[in-house]
Amino acid sequence: MTQARHLRVHHQYPLGFELGWHRDREAEPEAWVPAQVPGAVQLDWARAQGWPDWRFGDEWRRYRWMEDVHWTYRARFDAPAPASSTDGEIVLWLGGIDHSAEVFLNGAKIADHTGMQTPVDVPLTSLRPHDNELRVRLRPVPKSCTGPENRVQANATTKPAVGYLWDFHPRLIPLGLWREAELRVRPAQRIAGAELFCDLARDLASAQVRLIVAVKNPAAGTLRWRVFGPAGDPLADVEVQATTTTLHTTITRPALWWPHDQGAPALHRWELEFIDATGAVLDRASGRFGVRRAALLMHEGAWQGFDRCPMPREHAPITLEVNARRLFAKGTNFVSPEVFPATVADETYRMQLTLARDAGFSLIRLWGGAPAPRDAFFELCDELGLMVWQEFPLACNRYPDTAEYLAELGQEARSLITRLRSHPSLVLWCGGNELFNHWSGMTDQDAPVRLLASLCWQLDPTRPFLPTAPFGHMAHGPYSFREHVGGWEIWSVFQDRAHTAYTEFGCTAPTHADTVRRVLPPADLWPPHHGTAWDAHTGHTPGDFGHLKPEMIEAYLGPITSLEDLEEKGQLLQLEGVRGLYEEARRQKPRAAMALTWCFNEPWPTLMNCALVAWPSRPKRGYDGAKLACRPALASARIRKFAWAAGELFDPELWLLNDAPRELAPGTLVATLCLGGRRWDLDRWNFPGAEAARNIAGPRVTLTLPDAPPGLFQLELAVAGHPELDSTYTLCFGPHDPAMLDVRGFRT
Numbered sequence: 053m054t055q056a057r058h059l060r061v062h063h064q065y066p067l068g069f070e071l072g073w074h075r076d077r078e079a080e081p082e083a084w085v086p087a088q089v090p091g092a093v094q095l096d097w098a099r100a101q102g103w104p105d106w107r108f109g110d111e112w113r114r115y116r117w118m119e120d121v122h123w124t125y126r127a128r129f130d131a132p133a134p135a136s137s138t139d140g141e142i143v144l145w146l147g148g149i150d151h152s153a154e155v156f157l158n159g160a161k162i163a164d165h166t167g168m169q170t171p172v173d174v175p176l177t178s179l180r181p182h183d184n185e186l187r188v189r190l191r192p193v194p195k196s197c198t199g200p201e202n203r204v205q206a207n208a209t210t211k212p213a214v215g216y217l218w219d220f221h222p223r224l225i226p227l228g229l230w231r232e233a234e235l236r237v238r239p240a241q242r243i244a245g246a247e248l249f250c251d252l253a254r255d256l257a258s259a260q261v262r263l264i265v266a267v268k269n270p271a272a273g274t275l276r277w278r279v280f281g282p283a284g285d286p287l288a289d290v291e292v293q294a295t296t297t298t299l300h301t302t303i304t305r306p307a308l309w310w311p312h313d314q315g316a317p318a319l320h321r322w323e324l325e326f327i328d329a330t331g332a333v334l335d336r337a338s339g340r341f342g343v344r345r346a347a348l349l350m351h352e353g354a355w356q357g358f359d360r361c362p363m364p365r366e367h368a369p370i371t372l373e374v375n376a377r378r379l380f381a382k383g384t385n386f387v388s389p390e391v392f393p394a395t396v397a398d399e400t401y402r403m404q405l406t407l408a409r410d411a412g413f414s415l416i417r418l419w420g421g422a423p424a425p426r427d428a429f430f431e432l433c434d435e436l437g438l439m440v441w442q443e444f445p446l447a448c449n450r451y452p453d454t455a456e457y458l459a460e461l462g463q464e465a466r467s468l469i470t471r472l473r474s475h476p477s478l479v480l481w482c483g484g485n486e487l488f489n490h491w492s493g494m495t496d497q498d499a500p501v502r503l504l505a506s507l508c509w510q511l512d513p514t515r516p517f518l519p520t521a522p523f524g525h526m527a528h529g530p531y532s533f534r535e536h537v538g539g540w541e542i543w544s545v546f547q548d549r550a551h552t553a554y555t556e557f558g559c560t561a562p563t564h565a566d567t568v569r570r571v572l573p574p575a576d577l578w579p580p581h582h583g584t585a586w587d588a589h590t591g592h593t594p595g596d597f598g599h600l601k602p603e604m605i606e607a608y609l610g611p612i613t614s615l616e617d618l619e620e621k622g623q624l625l626q627l628e629g630v631r632g633l634y635e636e637a638r639r640q641k642p643r644a645a646m647a648l649t650w651c652f653n654e655p656w657p658t659l660m661n662c663a664l665v666a667w668p669s670r671p672k673r674g675y676d677g678a679k680l681a682c683r684p685a686l687a688s689a690r691i692r693k694f695a696w697a698a699g700e701l702f703d704p705e706l707w708l709l710n711d712a713p714r715e716l717a718p719g720t721l722v723a724t725l726c727l728g729g730r731r732w733d734l735d736r737w738n739f740p741g742a743e744a745a746r747n748i749a750g751p752r753v754t755l756t757l758p759d760a761p762p763g764l765f766q767l768e769l770a771v772a773g774h775p776e777l778d779s780t781y782t783l784c785f786g787p788h789d790p791a792m793l794d795v796r797g798f799r800t
Contacts, residue, residue: 342476
């Protein structure tokens with residue numbers, strides 16, 4: 053499936069804008085400043101005023117008033133040729149308005165628009181030859197109530213809720229023209245649209261490919277459609293009259309698109325030419341597509357015990373099947389890399405998605421609280437073999453069934469579905485984040501959820517749909533290494549659970565020390581304390597440093613004396629915490645079929661949070677832990693807890709984890725404990741072979757721990773002849789606070 057990428061359709065004329073603000077809707081701005089488009093009004097105004105970087109200290113607070121006023125963009129221009137509609141048409145293209153605006157040309161309203169995912173495409177029929185004026189008048193930020201100032205104010209809009217305040221995002225709500233704004237001159241004869249759909253047979257032996265085409269003024273012209281394989285080999289060459297609306301071909305033994313850890317993400321290519329009676333090419337379009345099937349299934353054994361009477365299911369189908377192969381999906385939640393979506397560069401997408409691929413992730417969840425990325429994101433996922441779970445713009449709220457809201461939601465959902473259904477990387481639609489719980493209070497009978505399910509079926513019926521996450525024995529959390537002294541520890545939580553998918557979990561860690569120095573005033577740097585810029589940059593309300601409490605790090609690893617010490621010790625806990633959770637989730641397959649950490653990245657420098665990659669694109673040590681745990685196959689240990697002391701029985705279980713589409717050959721695993729400068733051989737396990745994508749459970753090994761100085765120690769697992777499977781775990785011996793030795797389970 054793919055949409056057209058036109059090679060020669062129209063001339064484009066970017067518009068030069070300035071902007072100003074006004075409190076009254078009809079008022080004229082008192083001052084105009086230069087505007088960058090794509091961009092955001094906040095950044096333009098701050099640039100004109102010479103304000104410091106909004107990320108530094110509490111500078112972001114300067115921007116609070118901007119959400120409550122009107123902003124107007126203004127552009128003056130001469131009409132481009134052709135000036136006559138007989139030669140073609142001139143249209144205004146506004147690729148993305150964030151979030152609601154009226155559009156005026158020479159004083160007359162030509163559009164009234166709401167929704168950042170739906171473009172404005174308006175023919176301009178009353179242009180003057182010279183001195184035209186275009187105005188885009190933005191409405192203030194939509195709010196359902198006056199307070200409190202948090203995500204609840206976003207419960208009746210499709211505007212992303214994250215900007216209203218989240219635990220990794222300050223209260224800063226973007227407004228503006230966030231995508232391209234230009235005039236386009238379109239030829240009178242042209243390809244008005246072309247979209248390709250591909251249906252792979254169940255036996256994977258052939259694919260039916262069809263191209264849906266719309267041609268403006270086809271006259272006596274013809275269409276020539278060519279399809280090429282991933283290596284450029286010609287697969288089809290079809291020529292028909294230009295009045296034809298659907299073209300067909302069959303590909304036999306197609307190269308399949310696979311997630312990168314299962315095979316090659318093969319991409320085919322197509323080209324379409326619109327040719328007149330003389331043989332001249334009037335227009336061209338092209339695109340790429342992947343051949344694959346995707347489905348959500350019940351996990352193996354899910355129906356056991358349901359065969360004696362018509363009992364309902366207990367679990368939602370959440371096992372991904374791609375090309376008739378069941379997968380364990382290892383991945384992460386991806387949020388916008390920047391607070392202002394217009395400022396996200398394609399290179400940032402490439403850098404972060406390459407990091408995700410290199411970590412072994414196969415599935416990226418695009419969380420419903422953040423804006424959907426631009427096309428470049430999905431094109432890169434197609435290339436890199438990363439599957440995408442896309443949510444609609446609902447998160448952690450109860451959304452209404454009013455006609456106004458449903459109309460806006462329906463429009464935005466249609467725009468997302470038709471824009472993104474072209475990508476083979478997109479494997480799953482989801483209604484939104486955390487809708488079926490006590491703080492949102494929604495169910496699958498609520499009108500917004502039913503609307504989204506209906507639109508997905510109408511517009512993209514072969515792609516799976518989930519109403520929300522978590523749902524039906526899926527789980528979110530935990531998010532911290534340990535909640536409090538004497539409380540549960542992150543490993544024990546997962547070891548006590550038996551869920552079908554872990555679609556959010558994480559372990560908070562401090563960011564890098566040099567980043568702290570970059571974004572905090574010198575007086576606030578050390579120690580971390582409330583009532584300073586630390587509050588906003590730790591992602592929680594004043595009086596709370598989020599899920600990470602420095603005293604918890606100290607209870608394990610001793611006093612923290614500097615920012616560098618905080619970074620080293622806190623990120624060590626994240627590395628081992630995240631690693632342990634991924635591995636435990638993998639041990640629970642086939643019942644468990646998915647593990648997605650919260651979260652991969654962050655939109656601004658949050659000094660303590662769960663991100664594996666700190667702003668702007670810098671991995672923390674938790675990323676290294678994820679990368680170790682998400683290898684296709686590895687030696688693994690189920691360890692009860694992180695902190696140990698002399699006299700305790702150290703008793704890890706040994707495993708071979710295998711998600712690869714290849715058999716795991718028999719071999720020998722040697723487990724060694726390294727403590728206080730000494731080494732103990734714990735076991736030599738001669739493990740049998742395993743089928744593709746199957747784990748092997750091994751023995752539990754034991755050792756009563758001897759006396760040794762407090763510090764760190766290691767458990768080493770080495771597989772003879774296969775160093776790529778080796779694992780080394782770092783643990784705590786003799787914690788600073790003996791209460792950290794006590795770990796309680798947390799059964800759900």
